[in-house]
Amino acid sequence: MGVILEVRDLHKSYGKVKAVDGVSFSVPEGTCFGMLGPNGAGKTTTIEMMESILAQDSGDILYKGAKIGHSFKQNIGIQFQNTSLQEFLTVKETLELFSGLYPKRRNLDEIVEVCDLKEFLDRDNRKLSGGQRQRMLLGVALVNDPDLLFLDEPTTGLDPHARRDFWKLIESIKREGKTVILTTHYMDEAEILCDELLVMDKGKIIEQGSPNELLRKHFGEPAVRLPVGAVPSGAQFSCPSDERNGELRLQCADMNTTLKELLDKGVSLNGMTVERRNLDDLFMKLTGRQVDITGNEVEL
């Protein structure tokens, strides 16, 4: 698996604010590469430099090992965070407009099929729901059959149902072998879609790896929780434990040992839950902060 895009020591400042402060990474071909972080972390600035929309102050971006040239724009598809389109055009006309701008085109019927645009194809593009609009914009990003797709917070502002529909779309695009670079502040989205993750905060990369790798690295094996009443009083365990809200929480190094120990000590496993840590926890562990559904930090 080759590297499709490589970023080397990228910097971008707005006045005194260092929006992107020395970022380097590579995006493997054919993967879904997620960039994660709260609002203002530098995700959009980074992705727009990768798209050649913004000029970097310093640093290099290599596409398939070479500096970005004139044909780069023909090989990528972009869905911006906020995209406005020309008004008074239908979805079909919008697709035709953008399709006409590229030398290499994908059959529009195929795009309609992939993005499920059929039911509102002749509707004015201003009269779409949030989910329909994002599907159309994804369609617009696909008109040139790009190798590399940039999606900047594609599901922000969508209801949970529309988000799930959109995830299915991205999954099907991934199956076509395209590389997807995605920014999001939804940890669940990143966990479901991304093969590789980059966690950014304050313009820097604070962690990188696959979701599972990262969770295992930072949280080890899942923790086990039991109702306090199920545990004989005075029982001692070999792994660290704490008690909260009437539950005993065991942070085990190895699940087999822990379960054996519990059974040996006569603990009933009825009511036991296995706690899987998610990226929210990871982000909190990494930054000491938490992010809410709008991407803003939550005061703890």
Add this chain to the structure above:
Amino acid sequence: MKRFWVVFVARNLEFFRDTSSLGWNIIFPVLLIFGFAFAFNGSGQSAYKVGVFGDTAVKPDIMSYQHIQFIPYTNLPASLSKLTHHQLDMVLDLPARSYYINTESSTGYLLEKILHSSTNTSLERKVVTGKVVRYVDWFVPGVLGMNILFGCLFGVGYVIVRYRQNGVLKRFKATPLRSIEFITAQLLSRFIIVLFFSVVTFVGTDFFLHFQMNGNYLDLLIVTALAILCMVSLGLLFSTRFKSEELAGGVMNLVTFPMMLLSGIFFSLEGTPKVMQDAALALPITHFVNAARAIMIDGAGLAAVWGNLAVLALMTAGFLALSAVLFKWE
């Protein structure tokens, strides 16, 4: 070419489907012409107006009559031109012992009777011909100019700034579309739209008001087309840098209002201070209005208005060149 074409088509669809602004583009100029035609239609003059060129010791009797206004002229052709356009009812050429009347003018006919019934000196009769120039005849070229002024400046300048502000330009920037392709599509689209509406305004108003058109239609079309080209280029110049619609709108209003007042759209600058008339010559619309009036009222040909055409062409080239240097997607 394909890229240019799809952007051009999209822009036209956008314009013609925006029915509110479309209606405004048709209704406003027509209403304006009707309003002004109505307001200035009353024949306010109670007295007969006679231009008097030169001086002699013995004056014709008529010059002592009441209710006739005598206006001295030192330039005979100027007074005859006014007679042709019915701004004077008669001209007395005292040194040549002759008088001029306009054969199309009823007041001229009556004045001639008065002159013959009373004269102590015999004057030779000379005639000019020319239809009365109503305010509406004079105003129609002005309205065409105003259409061009607003249609082009706002239709190009404002629209591109709006595209920049709401991110349409950014979306295009992410595609292989080049700025020259985008800009020419915008300019050509607006050029055709404004030309179309100029023709609609012209034909529509003529249907009801039958204004004068003494020149060649093709000449007028050429002058109009050149003026539109000049103004879309100026509109483009305004669109090159502004990032907010409000700022661009404010600046364009700041520019269009003096243009509207100084370009001779509503009233003639004759008799205003010289500095004002000179300032008006720096405005492209002045050159359009002057050329269009010369063609429509005086029946002038292109050769007679070449000065106006040259200025419009030079300004167009200047605006385009400057825009090419200054244009930014963002």
